[in-house]
Amino acid sequence: MKSEVSPFRQPKIVWAVAFACVVSFMGIGLVDPILASLSVDLHASHSQVELLFTSYLVVTAVAMLVTGWVSSRIGAKRTLVAGLVLIVIFAALAGSSGSIGGIVGFRAGWGLGNALFSATSLAVIVSSATGGFAGAIVLYETALGVGIALGPLLGGELGSISWRGPFFGVSALMAIALIAVLVLLPKTPTPARKERLREPLLALRHRSLATTSLVGLFYNWGFFTLLGYSPFLMAIKSPVKLGLVFCAWGVFVAVFAIWGAPWLKARFGTANTLYGNFVLMGLDIAAIGIWPDRPTVVIVAVIVAGIFCGVNNTLVTTAVMSIAPVERPVASATYGFVRFIGGGLAPFVAGKLVEHYDAHVPFLVAAGSLVVAALVLSTVHKAVTAADRGETVQPEHTELDRVEREEQLEVAAGIGNES
Structure with a gap:
């Protein structure tokens, strides 16, 4: 029997991209420890502060639609470099801004860079990693988990000095990642x-x-409601202590993305694991919705949610990439567009729901969204189960080829009419 290849025995190219992924994903939770400080120092409402998530993620979502178009014309390395350069520039500009509007705007530019980088980095890791597709996903989700764990920790430490610190910190780290990619990643050919x-x-x-x-x-609606609004309910003024809470959450995300998800998948299957995981995460978030005025309950629920987030991150991504009947870069862009729309809108909507109703509502809505996720998943149960058995769907171009043929016929018809 052939021994299984470890997902952590990789060439330098993969580690360079993975390091950049870690820093990129740090940007997701980086602002959590400084949300309260930003609200006070910049005299902004909670919903205005939540726009830091919304502008970043919605722009990331929309930009996902063009990442493949860009990458297929200039190559993966140039696309990665372009994304990293944008993140370095806009993270630094966000740190130098003096208003909440300016930070929100620069976070949008940061989101554009993140889209170019994150979609392309997954494709590079999948194509370059040893251990096959499953190993590449584990490595990618490991980078996600480590980045999510370290982001709040760094944000808390630098945020204790100034709310500007986390933004400058990411800009500096991304500059290091940019150098690593430039030096270690060879020139990639432009796709045919x-x-x-x-x-x-x-x-x-x-x-x-x-x-x-x-x-x-x-x-992602549940995920980013939890990530975006829960800091306001914890009654913790210290950015360092807030960072430690979200670091503990992120550690659970990493551990269960790397080890928990594969074990549960092997024991119960992807679909069954996700059904249970969605329901349990929904109950966890519902606890915050029922007791939002009890900081201890909120803190414990957030940390425990890391378990469910880690499992979901790995298995949902694997399910999407396994059963999508299109090429993986296209599937990644499509999936990223849809899911980040939900992730981007959730924190802002949470802030508005609190302003118009109370803190119970957004978390109960988020809990309901997790139950809906389980119900929607059940409609493709057979396809997900088939993928677990190794019956992967081969990419097909039927619809795309049909559209292209129709356009070619239209062009030919036009030339014929002219002659």
Whole structure:
């Protein structure tokens, strides 16, 4: 029997990209410890502060639609470099800004860089990593988990000096990642096939991809409600202490993404694991919705949620990439677009719901979104189970080829009429 290849025995190219991924994902939770400080120092409402998540994630989502188009024309390395350069610039500009509006705007530019980098980095890791597709996903989710764990810790430490510190910190770290990619990643050839701008949207015509992308949207609604608004309920004024809470949460995310998810998948299957995980995470978030005025309950619930987030991050991504009947870069862009729309809107909506109602409502809504995710997933149960058995779906270009043939016929008809 052939021994299993460890996902952590990788070439330098993969480690360079993985390090950049860690720093990139640090940007997700980086602002959590300084949300309260930003609200006070910049005289901003909670919903205005939540726009730091919304501008970043919504721009990331929309930009996901063009990442494949860009990468297929200039190559993966240049796309990675472009994304890293944008993050370095806009993270530094956010740190130098003097208003909440300015930070929100620069976070949007940061989101554009994140889209170019994150979508392409997954493709590079999948194509360069040893251990096959499953090993590459584990490595990618490991980078996600480590980044999410370290982001709040760094944000808390630097935020205790100034709210500007975390932004400058990420800019400096991303500059190091940029150098690593430039030095260690060889020039990548331009793909033979140029991706079309509308391919990610056309891919939504495939039921399996559209359905699993919706699962990601509902899951991310719960995820980012928790991540974005819970700091306001913890009654912790110290950015360092807030950072430690979210670091503990992030450690659980990393541990269960790397080890918990594969074990549960092997024992119960992807679909069954996700059903239980979504429901349990929904109950965990519902506890915050029932007792939002009890900081201890909120803190414990947030840390425990890391278990469910880690399992979900790995298994939902694997499910999407396994059953999508299109090429993986297209599937990644489509999935990223849909799920980040949910993730981007959730924190802002949470702030508005609190302003118009109370702190119970956004978390009860988020808990409901996790139950909806489980119900939506059940409609593609057979496809997910088949993927567990190794019956992977081969990429197909039927719809795209049909559209292209129709356009070619239209052009030919036009030339014929002119002659």
